[in-house]
Amino acid sequence: MTWLHDWAGLIVGWLLFVIALAGTLSVFRSEIGNWMRPEARCCAADSVTAGSAAVHWLGKHAATSPAWYIQPADRRSATSYAVWTAPGGDFAQKWLDPKTGDPATVRDTLGGDFFYRLHFELELPFPWGRVLAGAAAVAMLLALITGIVAHRRFFVDFFTFRAGKGQRSWLDAHNVLAVTALPFHLMIAFTGALTLANLIMPWGASSLYRGDMAAVWKDLYPAAVDRPARHVPAPLAPIAPMLGKAKQFFGSDIAQIAILNPGDAAAVVSVTSGEDQRIGIQRQVISFDGTTGRPIAAHVERRPALRTFNFLYALHTARFGETLTRWLYFVCGLMLTALIGAGLVLWTEKRRAQRQGLGFAIVERLNIAIVAGTPLAFAAFFLANRLLPIDLAQRAATEVRVMFWLWGAILIYAALRPARRAWREILTVTAAACAAIPLTDLITRSMRLDRLHLTVALIALALAAGFVFAARRAGGRRATA
Amino acid sequence: MRNARPISARYRLAVLSRSVAAVAGGYGVSVLLAVAVAWTMPLSREEASIVATMIALLGLPIVMMACFYARTAFRAWIGLAIAASLLAGLAFAAGWRP
Numbered sequence: 399m400t401w402l403h404d405w406a407g408l409i410v411g412w413l414l415f416v417i418a419l420a421g422t423l424s425v426f427r428s429e430i431g432n433w434m435r436p437e438a439r440c441c442a443a444d445s446v447t448a449g450s451a452a453v454h455w456l457g458k459h460a461a462t463s464p465a466w467y468i469q470p471a472d473r474r475s476a477t478s479y480a481v482w483t484a485p486g487g488d489f490a491q492k493w494l495d496p497k498t499g500d501p502a503t504v505r506d507t508l509g510g511d512f513f514y515r516l517h518f519e520l521e522l523p524f525p526w527g528r529v530l531a532g533a534a535a536v537a538m539l540l541a542l543i544t545g546i547v548a549h550r551r552f553f554v555d556f557f558t559f560r561a562g563k564g565q566r567s568w569l570d571a572h573n574v575l576a577v578t579a580l581p582f583h584l585m586i587a588f589t590g591a592l593t594l595a596n597l598i599m600p601w602g603a604s605s606l607y608r609g610d611m612a613a614v615w616k617d618l619y620p621a622a623v624d625r626p627a628r629h630v631p632a633p634l635a636p637i638a639p640m641l642g643k644a645k646q647f648f649g650s651d652i653a654q655i656a657i658l659n660p661g662d663a664a665a666v667v668s669v670t671s672g673e674d675q676r677i678g679i680q681r682q683v684i685s686f687d688g689t690t691g692r693p694i695a696a697h698v699e700r701r702p703a704l705r706t707f708n709f710l711y712a713l714h715t716a717r718f719g720e721t722l723t724r725w726l727y728f729v730c731g732l733m734l735t736a737l738i739g740a741g742l743v744l745w746t747e748k749r750r751a752q753r754q755g756l757g758f759a760i761v762e763r764l765n766i767a768i769v770a771g772t773p774l775a776f777a778a779f780f781l782a783n784r785l786l787p788i789d790l791a792q793r794a795a796t797e798v799r800v801m802f803w804l805w806g807a808i809l810i811y812a813a814l815r816p817a818r819r820a821w822r823e824i825l826t827v828t829a830a831a832c833a834a835i836p837l838t839d840l841i842t843r844s845m846r847l848d849r850l851h852l853t854v855a856l857i858a859l860a861l862a863a864g865f866v867f868a869a870r871r872a873g874g875r876r877a878t879a
Numbered sequence: 880m881r882n883a884r885p886i887s888a889r890y891r892l893a894v895l896s897r898s899v900a901a902v903a904g905g906y907g908v909s910v911l912l913a914v915a916v917a918w919t920m921p922l923s924r925e926e927a928s929i930v931a932t933m934i935a936l937l938g939l940p941i942v943m944m945a946c947f948y949a950r951t952a953f954r955a956w957i958g959l960a961i962a963a964s965l966l967a968g969l970a971f972a973a974g975w976r977p
Contacts, residue, residue: 402947540940547944588936595932599939601910602917602931605975606924617925703926707933 403544407738408745408761410537412768415738416516417534419772421586422731423513425716425724428475430510433854434783435477435493436844437504443471443478443496445652446641451499452478453637453657460490461661464627468655471496472672477504479511506793507783513776518594521798525597532594538587545576565747568740575737582730583737589714592707618704621683621697622656623666630663635691637667644669644684647696657688665689672717681708739769763812763820770824771808773865777831778804780858784838821872829865832858893952901946904959909939911966918973 423430432440449470456466463482471478477493484490492501493509508515519527559570576583591598603614615622634657645652648671656668665688671681681699686692699705712718716727742765749758782800786793812820836855839845845855913935920927942962949955967977 399944399947402944536936536939540943543940544944591936592933595936599909599913599932599935602913602935603925603928605914605970606917606928614925614928617923701923701926703922703929703933707929710933 399544400548403541403548404745404748406537406544407541407741410534410541411738411742411745412764413520413530413534414538415735415742415768416772417518417520417531418731418735418738419776420513420517421590422728422735423776424510424517425727425731427510427514429850429853430513431493432476432509433850434507434509434780435504436846438471438476438493438495440476440850441471441473443473443476445470445472446638446645448472448478448494448496449641449652449655450638451497452480452494453499453634453655455494455499455501456480456482456657457634457660460484464659466655466657466660468657470652470655472651505783505788506790507797508794509783512779512798518590521802528594528597532591532598535587535591535594536598539584539591542576542580542583542587546580549573549576565744565750568744568747572737572740572744575733575740579730579733582727583734585713586730586734589710592710593714619683619697621685621695622668623685623695624658625664625666627659627662628664631661632663632665632689634660634665634667634688635686640667640686640691641669643686643693644671647684647693648672648682660688663689666694667691680705742769762817763809766812766817766820766824767805767809770821770828771805771812773861774808774824774828774831775801775805777828777835777858780835781831781838784835784842784844818872822869825865825869825872829862829869832862832865896952897946897949897955900952900955900959901943904956904963905939905943905946908942908959908962908966909935911963911970912938914975915966915970915973918970918975 432438449468452468452470453466456463456468460466460482462485466480466482469475469479471494476496478496478499479491479493481489481491493504493507494501495503515521518531520530521527522530559574560566600611604611607613612624616624637655641652641655651672652669653672654670656670658664658666658668667686667688668683669685670683682697684696685694687694699708716724719727742761746758746762746765779797779801782797786796786800790796808824812824815823835858836845836851839851839855845851913931915931916934917927917931920930922930942959945958946955949958
């Protein structure tokens with residue numbers, strides 16, 4: 399099982415490292431979004447007002463689209479998020495001002511949603527990114543279980559940390575990080591696979607329904623009315639009363655508004671409840687006829703298996719959590735990322751004395767590019783958000799491009815430099831980049847002395863200190879043990 | 880498994896065989912597990928589908944591990960074949976037709 403653990407861990411380790419770090423940042427997806435859009439003030443928005451403003455804007459700018467999806471600004475998010483089908487069939491997305499619905503007053507950036515999408519779509523075309531992420535989740539579950547089997551002295555080793563002893567220290571670090579948050583790691587791997595189950599394990603449903611996936615969706619979401627457009631133009635009824643009714647029906651806030659066939663006589667407005675404070679125990683949906691505003695279907699999820707599924711799903715996304723829960727997820731996520739990084743380094747340390755062929759060299763260099771390079775590339779995304787000109791065309795896409803070009807450069811650099819120097823130098827630059835985040839925030843006059851900006855500054859500085867330490871260790875005496 | 884002895888082609892082949900058994904065979908068996916659970920659960924169709932998915936995703940890493948735990952690669956394949964036919968038989972008895 400040790401053998402399986404080593405190799406299964408290595409093959410998906412790099413991918414999992416990126417997924418884990420992006421996922422950790424996604425815990426604060428809304429907050430990172432707020433930081434990256436300092437033009438929008440957080441967070442007094444009322445979801446009904448914000449939803450109505452978004453619908454109003456979409457009515458003017460996406461009138462011919464067959465469907466709109468809106469996540470209204472709420473007490474966490476300073477902007478509303480709208481996604482719709484553009485004329486070419488592609489999806490278009492914008493972040494809207496909660497009061498006016500206008501995206502122009504807010505800078506063009508993916509914000510925290512970049513990390514959220516990267517976490518499970520890996521910037522790959524649908525469905526390959528999601529399938530790959532799902533496979534990685536299963537492989538992580540496998541690596542965790544084989545890791546537990548391989549690790550016989552489970553509790554004794556927990557109290558053991560031998561610092562400065564090369565391979566032994568890496569193993570101890572790997573073990574401590576794994577054991578301390580083991581329930582979290584197991585939970586996040588299994589629920590992660592589950593969130594992508596419709597792609598990686600749909601076979602129970604598809605066999606029972608004999609391949610009729612539309613019928614599956616109908617049974618899973620009974621209140622989602624899916625009726626074809628009648629191609630008779632009809633104005634949408636006022637949206638605010640519908641949202642108000644939905645809120646009243648849920649007894650909690652609105653999470654999502656879906657409008658099918660807007661501007662058509664067959665328009666449908668479906669509203670989904672938020673998950674605040676309850677871990678997806680009761681997912682509620684209410685649908686209205688778009689032209690009359692009358693409710694036509696409503697559903698409160700009470701089916702036990704579906705509630706279990708929703709519970710596990712919500713456990714992964716942590717949307718139910720209050721601030722403390724989110725910080726716990728963040729810390730556990732960082733531990734998971736570090737655990738994967740330590741495991742990857744351990745793989746090379748364990749084999750350093752033996753064969754050092756091409757395979758070893760590739761692993762060593764990829765380790766540098768991923769373990770030291772990913773945090774640097776992510777930090778660069780934060781910096782690009784502040785430093786790129788505000789009115790740059792395709793600004794959001796440019797931010798992403800800056801990050802990936804830098805990542806590519808890091809990979810080439812790591813391949814060409816002597817390994818130890820590459821570790822030290824890239825980690826040093828990462829530390830500098832993290833420290834530069836609050837600095838650029840200050841210089842570009844985006845900084846406000848509120849909790850959000852101060853927290854981002856503190857976290858960035860703490861990470862910078864951590865990377866300085868790591869760079870010094872990597873450049874210090876080689877403990878080959 | 881990583882010692883001074885040179886790694887023989889036979890050993891490499893056995894590892895490859897096990898890996899294919901674990902990834903492809905393991906996935907195949909867990910698909911059949913999903914189908915068998917979906918068809919035998921005394922629940923509504925959508926409920927049975929969800930339960931089947933959850934159980935199959937738990938089963939997948941276990942089947943994969945079993946492929947590496949088996950004494951030889953050949954035994955791993957035999958085990959997969961037995962599990963697959965049992966699950967397929969169970970699903971078939973419950974009304975599933977491929």
